[in-house]
Amino acid sequence: MNGTAKTPTTSPVAGSPRRHQFIAGEWRDGSMNKVLVDRNPYDGTTVAEFRIAGVDDIDDAYRAAARARLEWDQVNPYAKRTVFERAVRYVEEHEHAIVEIIVDELGGTRLKAMFEIGLVLNMLKEAATFPLRMEGRILPSPIDDKENRVYREPVGVVGVISPFNFPFFLSMKSVAPALGAGNGVVLKPHEDSPITGGTLIGEIFEAAGLPAGLLNVVVTEIPAIGDAFLEHPAPRVISFTGSSAVGRHVAEVAVRHFKKPLLELGGNSAMIVLADADIDLAVDAAAFSRFTHQGQICMSANRILVHRDVYEEFAAKFVAKAKSLQVGDPRDSETIVGPLINQRQTAALAALVEQGIAEGATVALRGEVNGNLFGPTVLTDVTTAMSVMQQEMFGPVACLIPFDTEDEAVDIANDTDFGLSGAVHTRGLEHGVEIAKRLHTGMVHINDTTIHDEPIVPFGGEKQSGFGRLNGDRSLDEFTTLKWISVHRGRRQFPY
Template sequence: MLEIESLNKQYIAGTWREGQSENILVDTNPYNGEVITEFKMADVSDVDLAYKSALEAKEEWNKVNPYKQRDILENAVKYIEDHEEKIVNIIIDELGGTRLKAAFEIGLVKDMIKESAIFPLKMEGKILPSVEDGKENRLYRIPAGVVGVISPFNFPFFLSMKSVAPAIGAGNGVVLKPHEETPIMGGTLIARIFEEAGVPKGLLNVVATDIKEIGDSLVEHPIPRIISFTGSTKVGSHIGQLAVKNFKKPLLELGGNSAFIVLEDADLDYAVNAAAFSRFTHQGQICMSANRILVQKSIYDEFITKYKEKVSSLKVGDPRDPETIIGPVMNERSAENLKAIIDKGIEQGATPILKGNISGNMVEPTVLTDVNTDMDLAQEELFGPVISVMPFETEEEAIAIANDTRFGLSGAVHTSNVERGVEFAKKVQTGMIHVNDITINDEPIVAFGGEKQSGLGRLNGEWSLEEFTTMKWISVNYQQRQFPY
């Protein structure tokens, strides 16, 4: 069964159990504040058991025929398809996501699992020549071991699965810690999916808890070889340093401050729609969301008029309403942070051409002009339905503004001349940028990752396979070697 009441326990060593902590994790609906369920938190001893179970089960998983492993992963997709409406409802209740957002996220998850399902068939090796006579060099691609995954609250189903599925597909054991505000969508639902799909018990473990309870034990534990973290740059920096200190590989997908650039020859109506989608999908709570819109001065006034009209038309409210585009942000802390940065920006000279009300977790859209690059509005990841629109004269000025940030995750540039867009895009310091498209793009076979303080490493397709495996050199000497002494 796929009911919330069956998903409020830890999943460790192949069993559903209460956490060993005395503390309770309360899972609430961000729209109405209702309690969805409660978890008895995992503690450090649970983390230890989870890692030991993953290491033991990995050996069993590695003995399974690769074609059977593929079939098991494909079973996970079938399970999601059979329970899709229930999953949509959990996304709405636990995340405050709209039905549109839920369908988008579920589609990404299915594509990611389908890609990961072929990993067992791609664990290729090489035979290389040797400088020594009668010797052969063999390179074997093998699983890295056990992977620790720490996922965020905004797209928890996908951003957990983005590491979990390829790690399992590449032969690893996994311990997953979902964000404390989304323990089901980011954690126990995924455990149920793989349990029903048929992976060995203990291969995937989920610990629902918070950092105050377990500290750095998930990263410092001696078993995991890789720590995959998605979240804020501040926390990611700490986790990355801790991982390296303990000789583990960090994979970090961190914050963004994406620029959406509109050149004078762009299709203006199309650019307006793309810019709105790039900012307001899931209330702007996506690392790839457009934080800044840069518009060439010759079309700036017309863009502002059309954009204000478009954003004003977006329905704000109950995420269960199919017409709702903007639901609640995740918590009141997020709403308060957004209010503070808006107020500070206005004090510094920004002009709100559209200023939405903020009540509890509900944040209506705000569009600000007269923003300069020194303001927090232009420098910080806003993570909510707030956007700055900034004019520029020349391409060189636009590139300078776009690059004036410590982040470098995504971006978009709009122009009627595709090659002009490509040449422009090459100059923006970001891991991903899209010509005549939205800033929010993620495809299962295309390298995904950021530059600067937006992260380390690349995921998806062959890059995930590379990240979650290692190469082992075994040489074979077919004759006796001559030694100098």
Template sequence: MNERLNEMNYKELASQYINGEWKDGSSDLIIENKNPYNGEIIATYKAASIADLNDAYESAQTVQEKWAKTNPVVQREVFDRAVDYINENHEAIVNIITDEIGGTRLKAEFEIGLVTNLIKEAATFPMRMNGTILPSPIDGKENRVYRVPVGVVGVISPFNFPFFLSMKSVAPALATGNGVVLKPHEHTTITGGTLIAKIFESVGLPKGLLNVITTEISEIGDKFVEHPIPRAISFTGSTKVGKHIGEVAGRNLKEVHLELGGNSALVVLEDADIDLAVSAGVFSRFTHQGQICMSTNRLIVHEDVYDEFVEKYIKTVSGLTCGDPKDPNTIIGPVINERQVKTTVELIEKGIEEGATPLLKGNVKGNVIEPVVFTDVTPDMTIANEEFFAPVVSIMKVANEEEVLNYANQSPYGLSGAIHTRDVERGAELAKRMDTGMIHINDGTINDEPNVAFGGVKNSGIGRLNGEWSLDAFTTTKWISIQHTKRVYPYS
């Protein structure tokens, strides 16, 4: 398994990676990995069983203690080499993202850039596992507080940005001295799982420290979270599943990090640069077919600029090329599967039934959904409250800032947002009143930087990742005190 990615076919990555070995799962279940655009089978694999899961966790636990004691310079070099490996195999990874996820060239380049920046940040973590010496009210005592790995981390990743969203937890967890077991989404087992295993195997990560199991939940149930070995669980995915994982983790006293759904609002105030707002709004909704948790679901536009904005927005969206993600001109490729198409079509029909106007309504061709733009949307409508994981957007008209806040904050989600105004301090003050974990002035809702806290509120999740927040997420602190002088106790 040491050849370059561009010399490898996908079947070689359609397996389990447990204890440093590539093997079939021990379940009888056979899973097909399909190209979402043309339906071609990329590869088939035997799913992992509970026994495989147990082997993976035990492997990570066995190797982790030695890895945690490895010289931090040696640890850092692994991540530096991982960046080099990705750069050397850039084109092959682009092809994997296109074939397995239906990502366009733009999406693939964007995702790879996010991954390399993330790993560069994680490469600093081995040298940041510092401790603190604190004073004591007791004479002769020295207090030492050490930062230590949690032990083993279980990571569950989604299908939309699987290379990045798997690596977002895997790289920091490894870089802080932990072992990892990764379960990618069953539709993106290569990009979100075994590709990552291949990268770290190739750059010298100790065998057994990172394990990847590819399976269906029907095969392992809640065992991934309930297993006694992992001390922390990092999940990225739907709010429904995230709530269940949080509940199971809580019962088993696991630390949990949940990055869940979104229903982000992009606000256009009356003094906004309309052309910029249109550009940001199109990018933030239609990149990767809208299959991004931070995507703009709602455009909240002041009535004074509403007509101008809508006209320019519709004109821009109408020019987006839809179809084959391998075509470099394609902006909107396929959504991940037929189930996602069905869910989207049902929500579109619900929006029309409730009185929204589809000012632009494209066709559905296989798994490709052409853009749909709704106007006359009110906060009580289903399409204003549900997360669209597809190229569908709602435009809402408001008269003042109070309506902006009412419309934006009524959502049960609170992940990202954006405000467009020429008065940036006005925008910043309004942003403070919007109930969301992240918000951007004169920018889009899709932003993720490796050194800045990422995460949401309400139904959008719990916890923060990136930079020092990832360092905190995958470590714990240990207090060791030293009594240098003889202490006098009251019972002597």
């Protein structure tokens, strides 16, 4: 690498690379005859069309990543850092255009788009430190004249599969640290977010001067490639973000082929509001936790548990808050709740709400469903046995549940197969921490939302919410391996 950033072939507003595969440093069509149509979830217009990648394209991408990684190994760590600094500047300079892509492709509101871009910038800045953190250690030995050296090395090649909800960030969350740790990467974005979760990231790193082939983006569908992305011999780590059902399959295939699966999966997060909580703060935090990006966030608060002494006050204020949220065109800066990603998700959520009502839930607020728009909905009289309490509801539907004792609240919160995030609202901060320690979940926030991700704090879940941790040192650990090399400086004495 000569240290000079390449000239971007197009802006991220509109251009052919967004509609092509990015393999071995080239923008090209996929080898399959099938065309993937990327649609705007709000109005159904076509955002882009891609000829999808086939198994041969997957092979080309992985082989390119493996070759380019050897070149990347020879680049000075400070020069590697410069690539990430350029990537940061590129995102900052094209912020407005990226916002428009997020709005058009994902149905994300402008508020959501800015939130996601902020997360991406922080992740790029953190990944920029990784080349300078590939530290080794020298350890003592019980054997005279011997030293033990421990080297931190890249795993080699990483396969990344990203989801449709926060694809720009959730792709970058694995891609940037994996590159920063010295690996080659092949990224497969979700078919509903091929630009924001895929080709946009390829464009950013191409413009930043990343060696050709080190990052590859393949846009395809599982029926076209089967398990080829997982089974290819090149990747040593498969980083998957998505549903728990698919994550289980990814893990099974990866382990069968002696690859390390890194899984960030679904959630069914609980927010606990104690009797001494600041109710207005709790209502605002609950609304943000449930309705941000239409509830299509794995950390969203599906279950809001409120002490019976303040339940009626909280419920009245929460319903009023939900009713006040503007639903509609995400291009409108006043819109808070835009469309769900597709009709399949909309229909599934509507069916789940109907099932909850049939099981005995009461509708405190019923949002109108219009196309992929699903208005905020609030259910009360919900019990732990109901489907709406046990399944992840990936949409703007909240369940309110009263409780009488803290032990009861903890039991309800833990009565789920998931364990990603959570929140506790109380004026007694340390008491809130003690309750948080009892929750079987990877993350809990006191007097705040359930939705948080920071670049240096370990992020991950328990139970069916996945395994492994990302961010900061944890990402460095996940995308590297340790090698022990011992050096004997004298004449070793052997017993025979």
